Amino acid sequence: MSVPDWVQDAVFYQIFPDRFANGDPNNDPPNVQPWGSQPTIWGFQGGDLRGISNRLDYLLDLGVDAIYLNPIFRSTSNHRYNTLDYFQIDPKLGDLDDFHTLVDRLHRRGMRLILDGVFNHCGRGHFAFVDVLENQEHSPYRDWFHIRHFPVDAYSPGEASDYLAWWGIKSLPKLNTDNPATRQYLLQVARYWIEQGADGWRLDVPNEIDDDSFWAEFRHAVKSINPDAYLVGEIWKADGRWVGDGHFDGLMNYPLRECVLNLLHPAPSDTSGCAALLENLTRLYPYENVKAMYNLLGSHDTERALTALQDNVSRLRLAYAFLFAYPGAPAIYYGDEIGLTGGKDPYCRAAFPWDETRWNQELRGWVKFLIRLRKSHPVLRRGAYVHLIADNRRHCFAFARRLGDQSLLAVYNTGAVTRHLRVPVQSVGWEDGRHVRNLLGQGEALVADASLYLHLPPFSAMWLM
Structure with missing residues (x-):
């Protein structure tokens, strides 16, 4: 099995197209709501493909390598999961020329585009x-x-x-993929948009198309055109069935999200249990697929990460410090990097505020800093995962990433009290007398008695090399 090599080096950014940027008011629907108004289930606010194209330098500055777009095909809803025409860009988002412009601008910047494929069901207007x-x-x-x-x-x-x-839901009739004509139609859709320049598909509710042969054909159809295309499935539970030659390169890693946010929630958490799950997630799948997992803290289907953490920015900073050290491709849900809040759908789908005075600049700077570190250190992107400690009483845990003779130690204090921690480093290969420095801030440590003795303030992390 060949997993696209570029994915393990990528940082993803998910965009809900109607709410990111309005680049062409002429394609706004007549009932368009003011930009930044309270999001509703049915309302449009005017975001489009041209708006995304115009804001790519913002993403490039942040360090993003790939964007994943929620559905962009013709539909009657703002979320567009009720497809009317799989071969047409929704006119409220633009047209095929706008799509090609977006693809061209992305590729010229070394960035990639993943589309949302909704093939379990369509809209009743199809x-x-x-x-x-x-x-x-x-x-x-x-x-x-x-x-x-x-x-x-x-x-x-x-x-x-x-x-x-x-x-x-009557408006979402389920497609019969056992029918050869339906099957060939959907595979034609899959091939067409890869031919138009898309770099992969995120597959919506693929478990509801409970047909291994369909997904094997889908994979072959896409990879025969672009072997480097990325296929990622929306599977909410850890399940090894869905990765491999007959299925996907990676999955949306919702179990990881749940674990990290529970670990950082103010309510008491099971540090050792979460640490065990994090380790198990690296063993459940072949490691090349582990490195291709789409690791997220939030999406259009969840409350925003900052809201889940009760608006505590320190906890969110720590969550990002974990996300960018863990194996897999880190993914940012649009606006999370500037501190947007919001409960579940539709409130997690607010318009991006382009007035920079409304941004949490410190948080955005932190995310940008973590991305830069990840890009600078191959061990963070490609290294093996080694569990070290998990301490329920002190709410601390640590793991290492190892690549050849390089190792990086990631240590976390998820509690509200300063902790003094001993971390054994025999499995990291560090010998007594070695000096290591903290990439996330000031400070050094010395290996003694095959251990590091660390001082961690509340809600803090250290990346040591």
Whole structure:
């Protein structure tokens, strides 16, 4: 199996297209809401592809290598998970020329683009489902869906009963990937956008297409055009089934997110339990896939990281210090780096405030600093993971990354009290008398008795080399 080499070196940035930047007010819908207004389930605020293109230098300055866009194909909703046409850019976001401009500007900056593929279901306005509604059992597309009985009704109140739909929502009919025509249509979509310049796919709810052969064909279709394309699945639980030759290069690492945020939440946490999970996540998958995991603290489906940490910026800084030291590709949800807050959908989907006076500049500077360190030290991107300690009583834990004869020790105090900590370093290969320095700030330490003796302030981290 070949996992794209570039992914383990990448820093991802997720963008909800309607809320990042408005580069062309002429494509705004008539009912557009003011930029920065309270996000709602159905409202649009005017973000588009041209706006993203115009702001790439902001991302480049931050250190981002790749962007992942929520769906961009024609749809009636701001989230666009109810696709009407998989081959057309939503006119509210621009057109194919705008897409090509974005791809060109990204690639000229050495950046990549990942698209969101929603292939389990479509919108009820999709041409094939409209034909079913109009022609019922006589429709040539009746087998594109899971029809239970005719007549099919998609607009009366209540959950779908005539056909399968995602979570029973009538507006989201489930596609039948067992049907050869449906299958070939979706594979054509997958190939088309890679041919147009996309660098990979994030696959929405792939576990609901519980068909290994479909995903094997999907992988082959994409990789036959671009072997370096990145395939990442939205799987919420740790599950080794979903990575490998027949599936994906990596997964959205929600178990990692849950573990880190629980560890840093003000409520009492199980430090040793979290540390064990973090170690197990590096063993569950082949290590080349571990390095290709999409490691996140938040997304369009979760409350924002700062909100999850009860608006405590010190805890969020520590979470980022963990994210950028752990194996896998770190991912930033747009605006988290400047301190945006918000609960679950729709409140986590607020418009990006381009007025810099509203940014937490210290937090953004910290994230930028961590990205620069990660890029400067291959051991952080490619090194093996070595668990060292986990102390429930003192809320401290430590691990190392090892690459050849290089080692980096990452130590964390997740509590509100200063701690003095002894960290054994035999497994790191450091001998007595060795001086190591803290990459995250001032200070040095000396190896003695095969250990480091460290002083950690509250909510602090040290990266020692």
